[in-house]
Amino acid sequence: VVTIRDVARRARVSTATVSRVFNGTARVSAEAERRVRASASRLDYWPNSAARSLTTSRSHALGVLLPDLFGEFFSEIIRGIDHAARTARFQVLVSSSHADTAELVAAARAMRGRIDGLIAMVPDCGSADAVCQLARQFPVVLLNPPATIDGCRKVSVANFEGAQAVVHHLVRLGHRRIALLQGPPGNVDADERRRGYREALRESGLPVDPQLELAGDFTEASGYQAAAAALRLRPRPQAVFAANDYMAIGFMGSLRDAGLRVPQDMAVTGFDDIAIARYLSPPLTTVHVDAYQLGERAFRSLAGLLDAPRTRRREHEVLVPTLVVRRSCGAGPANAEALRPRRRRIVAHAEAPPPAPPPGPALGNGVHPGASVSKRRTRIPSLRRRLEP
Amino acid sequence: VVTIRDVARRARVSTATVSRVFNGTARVSAEAERRVRASASRLDYWPNSAARSLTTSRSHALGVLLPDLFGEFFSEIIRGIDHAARTARFQVLVSSSHADTAELVAAARAMRGRIDGLIAMVPDCGSADAVCQLARQFPVVLLNPPATIDGCRKVSVANFEGAQAVVHHLVRLGHRRIALLQGPPGNVDADERRRGYREALRESGLPVDPQLELAGDFTEASGYQAAAAALRLRPRPQAVFAANDYMAIGFMGSLRDAGLRVPQDMAVTGFDDIAIARYLSPPLTTVHVDAYQLGERAFRSLAGLLDAPRTRRREHEVLVPTLVVRRSCGAGPANAEALRPRRRRIVAHAEAPPPAPPPGPALGNGVHPGASVSKRRTRIPSLRRRLEP
DNA sequence: TTGTAAGCGTTATCAG
DNA sequence: CTGATAACGCTTACAA
Numbered sequence: 001v002v003t004i005r006d007v008a009r010r011a012r013v014s015t016a017t018v019s020r021v022f023n024g025t026a027r028v029s030a031e032a033e034r035r036v037r038a039s040a041s042r043l044d045y046w047p048n049s050a051a052r053s054l055t056t057s058r059s060h061a062l063g064v065l066l067p068d069l070f071g072e073f074f075s076e077i078i079r080g081i082d083h084a085a086r087t088a089r090f091q092v093l094v095s096s097s098h099a100d101t102a103e104l105v106a107a108a109r110a111m112r113g114r115i116d117g118l119i120a121m122v123p124d125c126g127s128a129d130a131v132c133q134l135a136r137q138f139p140v141v142l143l144n145p146p147a148t149i150d151g152c153r154k155v156s157v158a159n160f161e162g163a164q165a166v167v168h169h170l171v172r173l174g175h176r177r178i179a180l181l182q183g184p185p186g187n188v189d190a191d192e193r194r195r196g197y198r199e200a201l202r203e204s205g206l207p208v209d210p211q212l213e214l215a216g217d218f219t220e221a222s223g224y225q226a227a228a229a230a231l232r233l234r235p236r237p238q239a240v241f242a243a244n245d246y247m248a249i250g251f252m253g254s255l256r257d258a259g260l261r262v263p264q265d266m267a268v269t270g271f272d273d274i275a276i277a278r279y280l281s282p283p284l285t286t287v288h289v290d291a292y293q294l295g296e297r298a299f300r301s302l303a304g305l306l307d308a309p310r311t312r313r314r315e316h317e318v319l320v321p322t323l324v325v326r327r328s329c330g331a332g333p334a335n336a337e338a339l340r341p342r343r344r345r346i347v348a349h350a351e352a353p354p355p356a357p358p359p360g361p362a363l364g365n366g367v368h369p370g371a372s373v374s375k376r377r378t379r380i381p382s383l384r385r386r387l388e389p
Numbered sequence: 390v391v392t393i394r395d396v397a398r399r400a401r402v403s404t405a406t407v408s409r410v411f412n413g414t415a416r417v418s419a420e421a422e423r424r425v426r427a428s429a430s431r432l433d434y435w436p437n438s439a440a441r442s443l444t445t446s447r448s449h450a451l452g453v454l455l456p457d458l459f460g461e462f463f464s465e466i467i468r469g470i471d472h473a474a475r476t477a478r479f480q481v482l483v484s485s486s487h488a489d490t491a492e493l494v495a496a497a498r499a500m501r502g503r504i505d506g507l508i509a510m511v512p513d514c515g516s517a518d519a520v521c522q523l524a525r526q527f528p529v530v531l532l533n534p535p536a537t538i539d540g541c542r543k544v545s546v547a548n549f550e551g552a553q554a555v556v557h558h559l560v561r562l563g564h565r566r567i568a569l570l571q572g573p574p575g576n577v578d579a580d581e582r583r584r585g586y587r588e589a590l591r592e593s594g595l596p597v598d599p600q601l602e603l604a605g606d607f608t609e610a611s612g613y614q615a616a617a618a619a620l621r622l623r624p625r626p627q628a629v630f631a632a633n634d635y636m637a638i639g640f641m642g643s644l645r646d647a648g649l650r651v652p653q654d655m656a657v658t659g660f661d662d663i664a665i666a667r668y669l670s671p672p673l674t675t676v677h678v679d680a681y682q683l684g685e686r687a688f689r690s691l692a693g694l695l696d697a698p699r700t701r702r703r704e705h706e707v708l709v710p711t712l713v714v715r716r717s718c719g720a721g722p723a724n725a726e727a728l729r730p731r732r733r734r735i736v737a738h739a740e741a742p743p744p745a746p747p748p749g750p751a752l753g754n755g756v757h758p759g760a761s762v763s764k765r766r767t768r769i770p771s772l773r774r775r776l777e778p
Numbered sequence: 779t780t781g782t783a784a785g786c787g788t789t790a791t792c793a794g
Numbered sequence: 795c796t797g798a799t800a801a802c803g804c805t806t807a808c809a810a
């Protein structure tokens with residue numbers, strides 16, 4: 001209700017001077033500045049961002065498009081983005097759960113004029129293409145996009161390598177019959193994790209048996225149900241690699257209800273390393289993905305694009321996850337120690353970091369086509385996701 | 390880059406006509422409309438929301454201020470808001486993790502011109518006051534505010550009653566020495582849950598022993614640590630009421646590491662009923678809070694305020710949570726059945742819903758001062774938070 | 779039914 | 795250093 005004009009009038013200066021004070025865009029006499037500030041604070045003035053972005057054609061805001069908002073993984077991504085954005089004095093416009101491509105694109109378009117750029121997580125190919133089209137008029141960073149997508153910046157998690165690493169670990173522990181608890185069909189992460197699973201089996205000389213690939217959709221409930229299916233298999237699998245932690249938790253809950261013990265009767269592993277994974281009974285062996293950092297990197301990538309629109313697009317950052325061995329895989333209590341929370345203590349990694357992806361193309365395409373791979377080195381997660389006493 | 394003027398020129402009409410077509414604000418000849426739509430889609434035009442909100446002084450967006458973004462509780466709130474907002478064609482601007490009151494207010498102010506209203510969760514008194522001041526110039530809905538706050542709309546969870554109900558349940562199971570695992574000092578939810586704990590003990594004729602009130606901060610790690618403290622107490626407590634599920638999980642993890650069994654050696658209960666609670670070993674007895682619905686209601690309340698600014702403020706909705714009895718409290722396997730996920734099956738509630746709050750003031754203030762209490766009836770949560778097969 | 783033109787609250791350009 | 799003033803892209807009386 002109170003505009004720059006009111007402030008100017010009260011301070012007996014022009015609106016231009018008020019604007020200069022607030023933006024530091026040109027020198028203003030000390031006296032004028034004093035009067036402006038006094039006037040502004042008396043009137044409780046704050047510039048109208050809509051008007052500002054209309055003239056500057058910069059909104060200092062960014063859009064975030066997510067497929068959903070369920071669970072810790074997504075909220076950590078937003079947290080990472082939000083934190084980085086706040087530091088850069090950016091605002092964050094979120095939108096999630098789009099039923100189809102049309103709705104997704106509509107959401108992106110509705111943001112026009114409100115945002116300077118977009119971070120989108122689009123786990124299916126059709127929509128990813130559509131969003132990627134927008135990148136021509138608009139700075140866009142894609143999170144975990146399908147490998148086929150090209151032409152805009154991308155930040156992904158090395159799902160394939162992570163999955164490979166867990167399964168190799170299970171094989172090394174002596175498990176031969178290893179089931180996969182899959183994510184939803186068509187989901188990119190789910191597909192990549194399955195690819196890693198199969199590849200690891202192949203490399204180990206084990207058969208890839210379709211019967212062992214159980215259906216799931218990333219929810220605990222689907223994990224719970226899949227366990228029943230797993231127990232019907234003959235011979236019964238000795239281990240399960242669940243494509244995310246939530247399903248692993250549901251799966252373990254079901255095994256417990258059936259009177260089976262983990263890992264003695266069946267080993268279980270997950271993916272993501274959500275915060276509670278280490279506190280479960282038994283603590284869950286899983287692949288640590290730093291979702292917070294994923295969000296943070298996405299923001300930085302976008303910010304880079306905004307600052308220098310002419311920089312090459314098609315940059316691709318890959319976050320390499322880390323295998324975290326706990327007790328659910330039957331590795332024994334060797335890592336029990338990791339559970340004692342101590343200040344600045346990092347989760348112990350009993351396992352070597354996953355191998356770097358093969359240099360050459362594996363099948364027509366390389367593992368990460370067009371990847372410039374800023375950071376491919378395995379990093380021990382340096383960022384604790386919450387204060388530990 | 391493409392404006393309403395470009396569309397108008399190409400369609401050989403005035404900008405006013407284009408505007409009318411897009412807003413349906415006045416009749417336009419079929420022929421003109423056809424030309425406008427063709428032109429717009431050819432040019433891939435979409436109205437600039439900043440400009441639009443400048444003229445209409447309506448942004449069709451709302452701000453969400455959260456103390457943090459950790460964990461399922463917060464992400465569910467955002468999910469609820471986002472979903473309700475999308476249905477009403479509103480956009481959502483989020484901001485979280487403000488270090489202090491000043492930063493919080495700055496974030497709210499920075500949204501000026503961008504949003505039509507604000508939903509804020511402000512769990513400490515000082516900041517809540519500050520945000521409440523904004524309500525005079527601005528539609529504001531507060532989530533779970535301190536009881537002392539008055540003068541703007543509020544939506545809260547009946548923390549006190551929920552806590553009371555769990556503790557009463559523990560007493561009924563025969564536990565006499567019941568510890569409290571507290572939330573962070575100064576946090577409103579934590580305080581109310583403690584109040585409920587103490588009141589239940591009093592009502593049961595049990596002593597309120599400060600030694601039994603363990604420090605915590607809502608993180609799993611603090612729960613893990615608190616268990617060590619609990620085990621040092623003599624005599625050892627027979628049960629623990631953790632002020633949220635994450636701490637309960639950390640606590641149980643610690644007990645397991647110490648070789649104790651839940652519930653035989655110690656009963657454990659939580660608060661919130663996060664999605665995985667039912668899949669834990671043992672499944673966690675807790676208080677179900679429908680965070681999604683909390684967000685949804687907050688949006689509706691705000692929308693109501695926007696539609697009719699002159700309606701009475703100081704409306705206060707209270708969501709009454711439900712006690713969910715599972716196995717961690719030692720109630721026996723009576724509810725094991727609730728764990729078999731079936732379509733449309735609601736979690737069994739072996740316990741009566743918490744009693745309605747006492748009608749009269751309890752101690753100077755009533756339980757919910759100024760509450761108009763639209764919905765105070767206990768509701769079985771009708772909304773599954775995720776698809777269950 | 780359509781067009782003209784005056785704003786909405788800022789910033790940016792240009793003279794002073 | 796400061797002040798007019800013309801945009802920015804859109805909506806909305808008011809006229810036609």
